[in-house]
Amino acid sequence: MSSVSSSTSSSPSFTTTNARLLVVSRYHPDDVSFEGNGQPILSSEDTRNDGWDLFNHPRHRRALILRELASRSINNANNNGEKGHRIVFVRPAPPTNDVAGFHLKDSVYNKIHSPGLLDFLSTGWNRWDAMGEEGQDPSSTVKRNLAEEDDTAVLSSKATLPLIPGNVSLPRNDPYQRPSRNVMGQVGYYCTDTCTPLFAELLEELLWDMETVQMAVQMALSDENNDNNKEEEEKEGSSSSKCPAIVYALCTHPGHHAAKDAYGGYCYVNHSALAARLMQERLSQQQQNNNENTPPLPLPKVAVLDVDYHCGNGSASIFYDDPSVLVVSIHCHPDWDYPFHSGFEDERGVGDAVGTTLHLPLLPGTTWDKSYKATLERAMNEIQAFGAQGLVLSLGLDTHAGDPCAIRRAGFLLQGDDYKEMGALIGKYVVQKQQIPVVVVQEGGYKMDKVPVAAADVLLGLAGMTSASN
Incomplete structure (x- = not known):
């Protein structure tokens, strides 16, 4: 694979990553080899573990997404010969030398x-x-x-x-x-x-995912990283010079169905919920450092936006009584598809947190133009009104037409440039208007011939990198 920018660090300082899109993953694109038919060559363990389910092949998905992002990096040109984008790939430090003994x-x-x-x-x-x-x-x-x-x-x-x-x-x-x-x-x-x-x-995979999420949050809230990004944008004469970098946590496993005390739906632990909590803690620390002589400030508000086809029921349940985290999920109506027992519009939170869970279920056959775009606009307005100081985007790509994981007679019909528009719409609110840190966490997506392009389109659209001039 062509060479792309890379770094490995266990430190929260990331002064070398002058890029609009930072990709944190256990593997670098150069670590992955491909067969002549374009399929990744995985280890025997990864091949075996990807084979336990008919639809869920997360290691295969990770490899394909890495290759697609590398193909769009500044060191590569697309099929039209256009200039690539500033994408930096970062490996987290290994989690532990004693996986079996870790708890x-x-x-x-x-x-x-x-x-x-x-x-x-x-x-x-x-x-x-x-x-x-x-x-x-x-x-x-x-x-x-x-x-x-x-x-x-x-x-x-x-x-x-x-x-x-x-x-x-x-x-x-x-x-x-x-x-x-x-x-x-x-x-x-x-x-x-x-x-x-x-x-x-x-357990080893979950520990790598944990390190991936922690590093992604550190990078998203690194003042040095975002200052360097602004300087680089100003050199290029970009109109988005005040925009922070987007950080993508390319975890192996999805997580948004994992609740406080339960797991399922291919999810073991909830990476998006963890990212939201870590983001709050880091924002709070930064605020206290800037206001040393003041009483403790309220916990910063953070939003989780879930665009997976299936409801982010685990994320919603974890924060269901927490007024400091807004969870917005756009998904197939639970009368039609998984998780069936949650994701209804009247689930709005409890106690002081009423109104901080927003489920926006849509019917099978949903397209971008007919209902998804308007629903996403509503979601972004709610996030802006909430006053979120950071955003976690749970990026599921099983909204694509023909995704095999949808229940029969269900499924959405997003495709092609819809994903560029999705990223650009989200970016218009949180990157350009609010200028808040964004961590994108990989969730589902099972149509392997479409997922890599859709993932890259959302990420580049979100970062304002959808045209060669950017």
Whole structure:
């Protein structure tokens, strides 16, 4: 792959990243090789773990998005020979040398998730694996790996199969429900479906995602980074010289369906919620540093905008009673598609937080011109009226026409330049008007021949980089 700008750092100072779009990912584009047919060459572990579900192939998606963004960087020209854009790729520092001994309860995820859930995600696989074949009930295992040509060989191998619920608990508001000590019981308590399995490499991937989110927030709120970006824009004579850089956290796993005490929908921990909380803390620290002799200031307001096809129900539930975080989700109506049990318009928050959850469900067949654009305009006006001092964009791309993860007879019909317009519309409000920091977190998107271009179009549109002149 062509060379692109790169840096690796564990420090919150990013003085070398004079770019409008900063991409934080475990891998650099040069780390990924491709076959002649354009498909990424993944490790055997990544190939195996991408094969446990018919639709969800997050490692494949990550590789394709990296390649697309690299192809649009300043070191490359597009098919028309036009100049590329200033995109910098950054690797976070490795999370730990002792993944097996690390516990998520001791991480920043304890800011948004329960100790019980984090304990299960940290220890569940090892306890399941230790049970051996004689103790692992078939009802709690994935039955088939789609990446293997011979499923019989997979099922007959000695390798432990992923853990999924064999049963689920009654509604959580029942005071007599609690997780069993048995790992097969616990998975049914914490997991909401059978398509989000526990597997051997999960904890390591979640730790890399954690580092990715933390670095993205640090970079988005780095004064040095944004000052350098402004200077570079002024040299180029750009009219957007006051605009901060956009930081894209290209996590492996999506996260917006993960709630405080539950996971599912391909999501284990909620990266967007974590980014929002970390953004608040960093903004608060900056405010206190600028007002040393004043009493503690109120927690800064942050907004989460979720444009995934499926409702960001986990994000909404985490902040449902928090008036300092506005969660806006534009999604398919839950009468038609997942998550079915939440995402309705009348879910608006509780107590002092009434009005800080805004669900904007749309019907199957939604197009950009007929209803999506107007709904997004409404969302951006609400975010502006809320007075958000930072934005987390949960970027799901399963709104694309033909995405295979939509329930039959459902699905949206966004396509082509719709994603450029989506990014530009969001950028008009938060980058140009409000000039607030933006962290974009990758969520879903399963039509692999369309997702990479759609992702790049949103990001470049958001950063005001949709034409060669920018």
